[in-house]
Amino acid sequence: MSLRRRTALVALTAAPLVWAGAYEDFFAAILRDDGDAVAALLRRGFDPDTRNPKGQVGLTIALQNGCPKAFNALLAARRVNVNALNAQGESPLMMAALKGNLDAVKALLARDADVNKTGWAPLHYAASAGTPQHTQIIALLLENHAYIDAASPNGTTPLMMAAHYGSDASVQLLLDEGADPTLKNQLGLTAADFALRVSRTESAEKIAAAIRRRQPNRGKW
Incomplete structure (x- = not known):
């Protein structure tokens, strides 16, 4: 057998061993948290940005x-x-922020993940839950120059998200860092309105106090 024919035969027989079912194996390995299997597929040339049938990439799935x-x-x-x-327009950094995964947020930022994605941003997602880790992520994103008054497609700001879904600590942090409490979304709702909708009076009072502090002092005659 000639060298050329032997080379072709090796290629034909080896390829199925490497790639047969690789697509399914890749996503199965992610879901069972088998880092070694994922790394092995990537070393063999599997594209780490491959999407599953629902349009999700591996990082977001993990x-x-x-x-x-x-x-x-x-x-x-x-x-x-x-x-x-992903198919919903979410980045891995947004998903890490939503999950309160501080270590993952740090790791993604170290790889220059986009802090100021347009539309819904990582800061919105960090403000949408109330654990201490979410508050820490808000602080970390702000340290990395996240725009504090980022507006979603419907005009919702991170402060509004924190007022409705987050914690009082996150609301206070955003206010302390300069979030504008007077902004309104497309429905004309302020962050205080978001808080009052779910009877979060403490957050509403913090926001109202911040609005008062912004008003010019009026002298008394």
């Missing part, structure tokens, strides 16, 4: 399902796009 080993294996890949959006 974050959604609490799979840190798979996440770390994916993030270690040079070719991985840390700003890849």
